[in-house]
Amino acid sequence: MSKQFQFKLVLLGESAVGKSSLVLRFVKDQFDDYRESTIGAAFLTQTVTLEDQTTVKFEIWDTAGQERYKSLAPMYYRNANCAVVVYDVTQSPSLDKAKTWIRELQRQADPNIVIALCGNKTDLSARRQVTQEEAQKYADEEGLMWGETSAKTGEGVSEIFTAIAKKLPLTAPPPRTATRGAAGATGGRGVDLNKQSATGQNEPCNC
Amino acid sequence: MLTSLLTVFTEPLVCILAALTHNTDPLHLISRRTGKAKSSEDPLSGRASPESNQSPERLQRERSIRTNRRHRFINCLLQEDIDIAALRKLAWQGVPNDLRPIVWPLLLGYMPLPCPLRSSTLKRKREEYASLVEVTFARDRRGLDQQIWHQIEIDVPRTRPGVRLWMHACTQRSLERILYVWAIRHPASGYVQGINDLATPFFQVFLSAYIDSEVEDFDPTLLPSNVLSAIEADSFWCLSRLLDGIQDNYIAGQPGIHRSVKRMAELVARIDPPLAAHLASQNVEFMQFAFRWMNCLLMREISVRNTIRMWDTYLAEGADAFSQFHLYVCSAFLVKWSEKLRQMDFQGIIMFLQSLPTQGWTDHDIEMLLSEAFVLSSTWHNAQSHFNGK
Numbered sequence: 001m002s003k004q005f006q007f008k009l010v011l012l013g014e015s016a017v018g019k020s021s022l023v024l025r026f027v028k029d030q031f032d033d034y035r036e037s038t039i040g041a042a043f044l045t046q047t048v049t050l051e052d053q054t055t056v057k058f059e060i061w062d063t064a065g066q067e068r069y070k071s072l073a074p075m076y077y078r079n080a081n082c083a084v085v086v087y088d089v090t091q092s093p094s095l096d097k098a099k100t101w102i103r104e105l106q107r108q109a110d111p112n113i114v115i116a117l118c119g120n121k122t123d124l125s126a127r128r129q130v131t132q133e134e135a136q137k138y139a140d141e142e143g144l145m146w147g148e149t150s151a152k153t154g155e156g157v158s159e160i161f162t163a164i165a166k167k168l169p170l171t172a173p174p175p176r177t178a179t180r181g182a183a184g185a186t187g188g189r190g191v192d193l194n195k196q197s198a199t200g201q202n203e204p205c206n207c
Numbered sequence: 208m209l210t211s212l213l214t215v216f217t218e219p220l221v222c223i224l225a226a227l228t229h230n231t232d233p234l235h236l237i238s239r240r241t242g243k244a245k246s247s248e249d250p251l252s253g254r255a256s257p258e259s260n261q262s263p264e265r266l267q268r269e270r271s272i273r274t275n276r277r278h279r280f281i282n283c284l285l286q287e288d289i290d291i292a293a294l295r296k297l298a299w300q301g302v303p304n305d306l307r308p309i310v311w312p313l314l315l316g317y318m319p320l321p322c323p324l325r326s327s328t329l330k331r332k333r334e335e336y337a338s339l340v341e342v343t344f345a346r347d348r349r350g351l352d353q354q355i356w357h358q359i360e361i362d363v364p365r366t367r368p369g370v371r372l373w374m375h376a377c378t379q380r381s382l383e384r385i386l387y388v389w390a391i392r393h394p395a396s397g398y399v400q401g402i403n404d405l406a407t408p409f410f411q412v413f414l415s416a417y418i419d420s421e422v423e424d425f426d427p428t429l430l431p432s433n434v435l436s437a438i439e440a441d442s443f444w445c446l447s448r449l450l451d452g453i454q455d456n457y458i459a460g461q462p463g464i465h466r467s468v469k470r471m472a473e474l475v476a477r478i479d480p481p482l483a484a485h486l487a488s489q490n491v492e493f494m495q496f497a498f499r500w501m502n503c504l505l506m507r508e509i510s511v512r513n514t515i516r517m518w519d520t521y522l523a524e525g526a527d528a529f530s531q532f533h534l535y536v537c538s539a540f541l542v543k544w545s546e547k548l549r550q551m552d553f554q555g556i557i558m559f560l561q562s563l564p565t566q567g568w569t570d571h572d573i574e575m576l577l578s579e580a581f582v583l584s585s586t587w588h589n590a591q592s593h594f595n596g597k
Contacts, residue, residue, distance in 0.1 A: 016361040034368035037400045040498035043557040
C-alpha cells in the first residue's frame with residue numbers, strides 16, 4: 001500500500017511575476033500569454049507521485065499579488081505546510097518583494113513551513129536582471145529551497161514542486177503520517193497535524 | 208456627409224434621442240462602412256438572421272412587448288425635464304440596448320435631467336477630462352507615479368484577455384488613461400486590481416452608441432478620434448460615479464469588502480441555515496470566495512452581457528446599490544447553488560464556486576437573481592439588528 005499525504009501550499013509574490021501561470025503549468029500543463037489577474041486567491045489541487053510511490057497531494061492557494069490584497073495573505077499562509085515565493089527574473093524589484101514575503105512567513109507562519117524561492121520567466125533570458133548566483137546566495141543564507149522556472153516552456157516547474165514534496169512528508173514517522181494523511185483526505189483538513197512530530201527534524205539547513 | 212453627421216454625434220447622448228425618433232441613426236454608417244454590420248440582415252450575404260426561424264406569433268408577441276417598453280422609455284426620455292423616479296422604475300426591469308448609452312448617464316447623474324443642460328454639461332465634462340489627461344500625461348512616463356502606473360500597465364493587457372476589442376492597443380491606451388487619471392485623483396485607494404474590470408461595461412455600452420456591429424469584435428481605430436475621446440471621457444466619469452459608492456472596497460484594508468462579506472455570511476446563516484452549517488463544517492470561509500464577488504461585483508462570475516443587465520437594475524436602485532443591494536444579490540447567488548454545495552466537501556465547494564456554471568446565463572437568469580435579491584433586501588434590509596445580533 002502506497003503512502004498518501006496532503007499538504008497546503010501557498011503561492012506568494014509580486015503582481016504579474018507568474019504565480020497563476022506557474023500553477024496552471026503544474027496543474028494542467030497549460031500556458032496563456034494573458035490571464036486575468038487573480039483577485040483574492042484561487043484554489044487548485046495537484047498530486048505528485050514520488051519514486052517510492054508515495055503520493056503527495058497539494059492543496060494550492062494561489063494568492064493575488066497586489067499590495068492592497070496583502071491583508072488577506074495570512075488567511076492563506078497561516079496553516080500552510082509549504083510556500084512558493086515567486087519573483088520574476090527579469091524584474092529586480094520583484095526579488096525584493098519576495099524577500100519581504102519570506103520575512104513575513106518566517107515571523108508569522110508555522111515555524112515548520114517549507115519555503116521555496118522561485119525565479120520565474122527564465123525563457124526571457126535576454127531581459128534577465130536577477131542572476132542565479134544572487135538569488136541562490138540569498139536562499140542559502142535564509143535556508144530556503146531555490147529554483148528557477150519558466151511557466152511558459154514548463155522548464156523547472158514540476159521539479160520545484162517535486163522537490164518540495166520530497167522535503168515535506170518524509171520527516172514524520174510513516175505509519176502515523178499515513179493514517180493522518182488519509183484522515184486529512186476525507187476531511188479536507190488536518191494535514192498540519194503531522195507537522196507536530198516533525199518539529200526539530202525539519203530545520204532548514206544553514207549552508 | 209459622414210463627417211458632418213459625426214461631428215453632431217460626438218454628443219450622441221443628447222442627439223441620439225432625436226435620431227431614434229426619426230430612425231436615422233447615422234452612426235450606423237461607421238459599421239456599415241467597415242462591413243461588420245450586425246443588423247437583422249447580414250449585409251454581405253444578404254441572409255436573414257436566425258430570429259426568423261421562430262414561430263411568427265411568438266416573435267410578434269415578443270416584439271410587441273419590446274416595442275411597448277421602448278415606447279415607454281422613449282416617452283420618458285423625451286421629456287424636457289426627465290422624471291427620474293419614472294426612469295428608475297422603468298430601468299429596474301432592464302434597459303433596451305440602444306437606449307442604455309443615454310439611460311445610464313442619466314441614472315448616474317452624469318448627464319443632467321433637464322434637456323437644455325445636457326449638451327453643454329457633456330461638452331464641459333469631456334473637455335475637463337481631456338485637460339485632466341493632458342495635464343497628467345504632460346511629461347513623459349517618469350512624471351507618473353511609478354507604482355500605480357506599473358500596476359495599471361501590467362493589468363491592462365490582461366483585461367478581458369482574448370476579446371478583440373480589449374486586445375486593440377487603442378482600447379488599451381484608453382483604459383490606461385481612465386484608470387490612471389482615476390487613481391491619482393483618489394489617492395486613498397489608488398488603482399486596485401478589479402477596477403479595470405469595472406471600467407469595461409461602461410466603455411462597451413458607450414461604444415455601442417456609435418456602432419452597429421458586435422462591440423467586442425470592434426476595432427476602435429475605425430472611429431474618428433473625437434468619438435473615441437468622448438467614449439473614453441464618458442466611461443471615466445461614469446466609472447468615477449460608480450466607484451464613489453464603493454470606495455471603501457478599495458482603500459487600505461478594504462473595509463467595505465470585509466463588511467459586506469461578513470454581512471453576507473450572517474444573512475446566509477438566516478436564509479439558508481443548512482447551507483451555512485455545511486460551509487462551516489467544511490471550514491469554508493466566505494472570504495475565500497466572496498471577496499472576489501465584492502471586489503469585482505460578480506464580473507468574474509458572470510458574462511459582461513449579464514453584468515450590463517445587472518447594472519441596469521443597480522443604477523435604477525440608486526447610488527449605494529453597488530454595496531448594499533449587491534450584498535443581497537451575492538447572497539441570492541450563493542443560495543442558488545445550495546443543493547449542490549451541500550453535497551460537496553471543502554475542495555469541491557471552493558473549486559465549484561470559483562468556476563460557476565453561468566456560461567449559458569441569459570437576461571432571464573439575471574432577472575430571476577435580481578428578483579430574489581429584491582425579496583431578500585425587502586425582508587432584511589431594515590432588520591439588520593435581527594441578524595447581526597446587535
